[in-house]
Amino acid sequence: MIFLRYILFPIVPFYYLVTWLRNKLYDLEIKKSISYHIPVICVGNLSVGGTGKTPMIEYLIGLLKEDYLVATLSRGYKRKTEGFQLADNDATAKSIGDEPFQFYNKFKKEILVAVDADRNNGIKQLQLIDGKPEIILLDDAFQHRKVKAGFNILLTTYSKPYFKDIVLPTGNLREPRNGSKRANVIVVTKCPKNISDAEKNSILQQINPEANQHVFFSSISYLDHVISSNTNRSIEGLEDFTLVTGIANAAPLVHFLNEKALKFEHLNFKDHHEFSKQDILELNKKELIVTTEKDFMRLKQYESLRDKLFYLPISITINDEVKINKLIKSFLKTKL
Template identity: 70%
Template sequence: MKLIRNISFPFMPVYYAVTSLRNSLYDLGLKKSTSYNFPIICVGNLSVGGTGKTPMIEYLIGLLKKDYKVATLSRGYKRKTKGFQLANKFSTVESIGDEPFQFYNKFKSEILVAVDADRTHGINQLRELDNAPDVVLLDDAFQHRKVKAGMNILLTTYNNPYFLDYVLPTGNLREPRKGAKRADIIVVTKCPINLSDEEKSKFLISIAPESFQHVFFSSINYSNYIISSENKISLDTVTNFTLVTGIANANPLVEFLNEKRLQFEHLNFKDHHEFTEEDILALEKKELIITTEKDFMRLKQYDSLKNKLFYLPITVTINNEQDINKLIKDFITS
C-alpha cells in the first residue's frame, strides 16, 4: 500500500486542485448550498473512515432524544437500495447499510433513521413526515456541501490527525487541511484515557483553531460485557475466542483486548466487509466469536452463528462534556 501511495504522489496536486476548486465555488456562492430554518448537525471528517463518527452520532442521539424528535440521515454505504429509505421493522443491512441499521436497532422506538445519497432530498422527505424531526443529524456529510448544516462537528483521531496527513491518493484526506476551518467543533477522537494537559496543548497549537472554533478530546470506553442476541456475559469470563472486525481501524480494540491479556485470533477484514458464504462457513467452525457492533449487524442474520456471536459495546467520553453539550443545545434553541 505504501508503495502505491508513493507512486501516486504526482497525482496528489491534481486531486488537491479539484477539491479546492469545488470548495471555493461553494464558498463564493457559485455552487448552491441549501440552508434550513431548523437545526441540522453534521458529523464528519477530512480523512477516509475510522475517526469514530458512529459513536459520536450515538452520543448526540443520547444527548438529544429525550427533549427533541431526532432523525439521523446517512447515505447508506453499500446498501442494495436506491433513493430515500426510512428504516422500519422490515429494514436490513442490505436495505439501509450497516451503520444506519445499528442506529435503528439501538434507538428504533426513539428516533427516525433514514438514508439518502442526496442529503437535500433526504432532509426534505423527513420534513414532510407527519412526525417530522426537530433535529437532523447528518452522518458523514462534511464534504456534502449541497447542504449547509447549522453546526459542523469535525472528527480527527489522536494517532492520525488531519494536520499531519495529505490528500488522496498519497494520503487519506478527502480534501485539503484548510477544510477544517468550516468546522464549529473539532473533536480529537480515540485519545489515551489519561491524556495530559501538555499533550492537549500541543494538539491545540497544531490545530490552530479559529476564534469561533471549539476543540474537545474524546476517548473510547469498551464495555466489560459482551452481548449476543440473547445473552450478556462478562468479558473477564472469556478464555479463548475469535475476534472478527470489518472496520477501518481495529488497532484500538486489539490493544484493549491485549491489555486485558485475553487469548484470541484476529480475523481482520476491510471496512464495511460483506461477508461471503465462504466467510460464514469458516466462522461456523469457531467456538466463540467477538465482533464490533457494526459487524454484528451484518452477521446476526445467520442462525448458524446465533449461539456463538457476541459484540463488544463501546461509548465515548468527551472531556469538558458539559461544555460541548451546552454548545450543542444552545445551537438547537437559538
C-alpha cells in the same frame, strides 16, 4: 498498496486543486448550498477511514432524544437499495447499511433513521412524513456541501490527525486541511485516557483553531460485557475465542483485549466487509465469536451464528462534556 500511493504522488496537486476549487465555489456561493429552518447537525471528517463518527452520532442521540424528535440521515454505505429509505421493522444492514442499522436497532423506539445519498432529498423527505423530526443529524456529510448544516462537528483521530496528513491518493484527506475552518467544533478522537494537558496544548497549537472554533478530546470506553441476540457475558469470563473485525482500525480493540490477557485469534477484514458464504462457513467452525457492534449488524442475520456471536459495546468520553453539550443546545435554541 503503500508503495502505489507513493507512486501516485504526482496526482496529489491535481486532487488538491480540484477539491480546493470546489470548496471555493461553494464559499463564494457560485455553487449553491441549501440551508434549512430545521436544525441540521453534521458529523464528519476530512480523512477517509474511521474517525469515530458512529459513536459521536450515538452520543448526540443520547444527548437530544429525551427533549426532541431526532432523525439520523446517512448515505447508507454499501446498501443494496437506492434513493430515500426510512428504517422500519423490515430494515436490514443490506437495505440501509450497517451503521444506520446499528442506530435503528439501538434507538428505533426513540428516533427516526433514514438513508439517502442525496442529503437534500433526504432532508426534504423527512420533513414530509407524519411525525417529522425536529432535529436532523447528518452522518459523514462534511464534504456534502449541497447542504449547509447549521452546526458542523469535525472529527480527527489522535493517531492520524488531519494536520499531519495530505490529500489523496498519497495521503488520506478527502479535501485540503483548510476545510477544517468550516467546523464549529473539532473533536480529537480515540485519545489515550491519560493524555496530558501538555499534549493537548501541543495538539491545540497544531490545529490552530479559529476564534469561533472549539476543540475537544475524546476517548473510547469499552464496556465490561459482550452482548448477543439473547444474552450477555462478562469479558472476564471469556476463554479462547475468535475476534472478527471489519472496521477501519481494529488496533484499539485488539489492544484492549490484550490488556485483559484474553486468548483469541483475530480475523481482520477490510472496513464494511461483505461476508461471503465461504466466510460464514469458516465462522461456523468457531466456538465463540466476538465482534464489533457494526459487524454484528451484518452477521446476526445468519442463524448458524446466533448462539456463538457476541459484540463488545463502546461509548465515548469527551473531556469537557458540559461545554460541548452547552454549545450544541445553544445552537438549537437559535433554530427552534
